[in-house]
Amino acid sequence: MSDGSAWQLVIGGDAGLYAIVWLSLLVSVAAVALASVVGLPLGAFLALVDFPGRTTLVVILNACLGLPPVVVGLAFYLMLSRSGPFGFLGLLFTPHGMILAQAFLVMPIVAALTRQSIEDLWREYREEFGAMRVTPLRRIAALLWDARFSLVTAVLAGFGRAAAEVGAVMIVGGNIDGFTRTMTTAIALETSKGDLPLALGLGLVLIALIVAVNALVWGVRRIGERAAG
Amino acid sequence: MRAEPSNLPIVFDDVSLRVGAITLLDRIGLGIPAGSPTVLVGPNGAGKTSLIRLGMALAAPSSGHINWGGREQPHMARCAMVFQRPVMLRRSAAQNVAFALVAAGRARSGGRIAALLDQVGLAPLADRPARRLSGGEQQRLALARALARDPEVLFLDEPTASLDPAATKAVEDIVVSVAVAGIKIVLTTHDLGQARRIGGDIVFLVRGRVVEHAPAERFFTAPATHEAATFIQGGLVL
Numbered sequence: 001m002s003d004g005s006a007w008q009l010v011i012g013g014d015a016g017l018y019a020i021v022w023l024s025l026l027v028s029v030a031a032v033a034l035a036s037v038v039g040l041p042l043g044a045f046l047a048l049v050d051f052p053g054r055t056t057l058v059v060i061l062n063a064c065l066g067l068p069p070v071v072v073g074l075a076f077y078l079m080l081s082r083s084g085p086f087g088f089l090g091l092l093f094t095p096h097g098m099i100l101a102q103a104f105l106v107m108p109i110v111a112a113l114t115r116q117s118i119e120d121l122w123r124e125y126r127e128e129f130g131a132m133r134v135t136p137l138r139r140i141a142a143l144l145w146d147a148r149f150s151l152v153t154a155v156l157a158g159f160g161r162a163a164a165e166v167g168a169v170m171i172v173g174g175n176i177d178g179f180t181r182t183m184t185t186a187i188a189l190e191t192s193k194g195d196l197p198l199a200l201g202l203g204l205v206l207i208a209l210i211v212a213v214n215a216l217v218w219g220v221r222r223i224g225e226r227a228a229g
Numbered sequence: 230m231r232a233e234p235s236n237l238p239i240v241f242d243d244v245s246l247r248v249g250a251i252t253l254l255d256r257i258g259l260g261i262p263a264g265s266p267t268v269l270v271g272p273n274g275a276g277k278t279s280l281i282r283l284g285m286a287l288a289a290p291s292s293g294h295i296n297w298g299g300r301e302q303p304h305m306a307r308c309a310m311v312f313q314r315p316v317m318l319r320r321s322a323a324q325n326v327a328f329a330l331v332a333a334g335r336a337r338s339g340g341r342i343a344a345l346l347d348q349v350g351l352a353p354l355a356d357r358p359a360r361r362l363s364g365g366e367q368q369r370l371a372l373a374r375a376l377a378r379d380p381e382v383l384f385l386d387e388p389t390a391s392l393d394p395a396a397t398k399a400v401e402d403i404v405v406s407v408a409v410a411g412i413k414i415v416l417t418t419h420d421l422g423q424a425r426r427i428g429g430d431i432v433f434l435v436r437g438r439v440v441e442h443a444p445a446e447r448f449f450t451a452p453a454t455h456e457a458a459t460f461i462q463g464g465l466v467l
Contacts, residue, residue, distance in 0.1 A: 124316055125316055125318075127287070127312060127316075128312065128315065128316040129332075130287050131285060131287065131309065131310040131312075132329060132332040132333070132374070132378075133305050133306075133332065133333075134332045135332075138331070138332065142318065142328065145319075145320075146318055146319040146320070148319075227358070228319050228320060228358050228360075
């Protein structure tokens with residue numbers, strides 16, 4: 001194994017490698033999008049609405065931040081397997097099943113960080129919105145919008161977890177070559193096979209992708225913050 | 230078209246406000262009538278802010294009753310408030326006014342937004358992020374947001390406390406102009422000069438109690454209480 005061979009795979013545009021990269025991106029981005037659709041409003045709701053059991057829900061949500069991916073993977077495996085309650089959907093060993101499992105892992109991160117951001121902003125806005133008699137729904141929308149730059153960080157944290165996750169996608173996706181193999185599952189497999197150049201090449205791409213996405217979002221955030229004040 | 234109910238006079242009948250063991254307001258009996266501005270003066274901790282928060286129905290009294298034009302609840306659509314440190318939404322000045330218009334159930338009209346910004350002298354800064362405005366400009370923007378509600382009563386809580394003289398004058402000019410236009414002003418301040426410049430009648434509070442309530446001219450020339458006389462002369466009222 002040499003670093004040179006790893007770089008050759010990356011720079012040489014190896015088709016197998018790029019198929020894996022593409023699927024990984026697709027699964028991670030879709031999972032984060034799905035998690036955000038649920039997590040952003042859920043976090044805002046928990047920050048702004050007081051109801052019986054809210055504290056318990058917040059504690060459960062925070063506890064979910066530490067969910068072991070392999071356990072989530074196992075739970076989804078059981079639910080999506082042919083004899084499971086959602087087996088009829090035929091999602092086991094498909095990218096769609098992997099997206100669902102990852103979204104479940106990412107959603108608590110997005111919701112918990114959103115709740116914290118919105119709660120902080122709400123402390124600042126409470127009196128003003130009270131005087132303006134802003135309705136609860138408009139309150140949620142306004143706070144989500146005004147906290148948008150902090151929420152980008154929440155979504156990025158979710159993307160980080162999704163991109164680096166291996167346990168759940170391995171179990172739910174099955175690591176099928178050309179169909180459900182992602183960068184993380186491929187790295188694990190290739191390492192166990194002793195194909196370290198490919199494993200290292202994938203690792204380099206994975207790190208580069210995470211850095212690139214973070215840099216891009218950071219840049220967009222800075223420009224947005226400058227424009228919005 | 231049916232006329233909207235009036236919030237005036239606002240009558241505080243034996244109103245107290247307590248937080249735990251601390252009494253912020255103690256058996257307040259006070260009428261705030263329509264007409265010239267009512268200015269609440271007094272040292273820090275006198276209860277000025279607590280009183281206008283009750284007047285704005287942002288808090289409920291611990292005991293006693295408040296009524297607005299004879300009703301138990303104010304007609305909130307026609308009340309507005311400007312805080313000492315207004316919170317600017319993270320958007321442009323014009324979008325801040327637009328938000329206030331929509332929150333008040335009014336049309337988000339470009340013409341109305343421009344007119345409100347013009348009224349407070351911020352038309353040239355319409356597209357500037359509100360949080361980038363100076364303290365005085367932010368306070369004027371808060372006034373524009375309050376005026377977007379087309380209020381009958383405008384509560385102002387120490388609106389110029391942290392502003393320099395030029396910014397203070399700009400805010401006071403707007404307050405006086407809207408008072409002349411018929412909006413009832415209820416303003417708190419510990420700046421006696423400001424109370425003289427704006428006040429129609431003065432409510433002097435000390436330690437949660439109304440010590441004196443009189444027309445401004447009489448309050449400043451012939452205060453009825455020793456505490457008021459001491460305060461006017463710049464003495465410490467504790």
